[in-house]
Amino acid sequence: MSECQDRRGKRRSHFRNTLILTDKQHGTSFPVRMCNASEDGLFFEADNRFAPGAQIYVMAPGSCEVDQAKVVWCREILDPHAPGYRVGATFPNTLVH
DSSP states (O other): OOOOOOOOOOEEEEEEEEEEEEETTOOEEEEEEEEEEEESSSEEEEOOOTTTOEEEEEEEEEOOOOOEEEEEEEEEEEETTEEEEEEEEEOOSSSSO
16 A cells, blocks of 8 residues: 655654444445554545545444544545445544543
8 A cells, every 4th residue: 555645734643443433414324444643634545435525423433532523535446356445534632642
């Protein structure tokens, strides 16, 4: 996987972990693959498309803590062996402690 140019103001921590995202508007939950996170944002890969501007809830499996985030961008993965989407989101609350 190639990394996009880093435009984030905060330092990223790289993770390979599963998160559960819930689309606030529809109430639908999806497992996603977290790639990295910082104090003000999150980058993940998902099987589903998330529209920019969508409000989502982010939760780690087994955790009771939920963070709210806003999708900033969503790009289709063009690899036929790994279809899906790469998504960038921001959140006002700290996800990485």
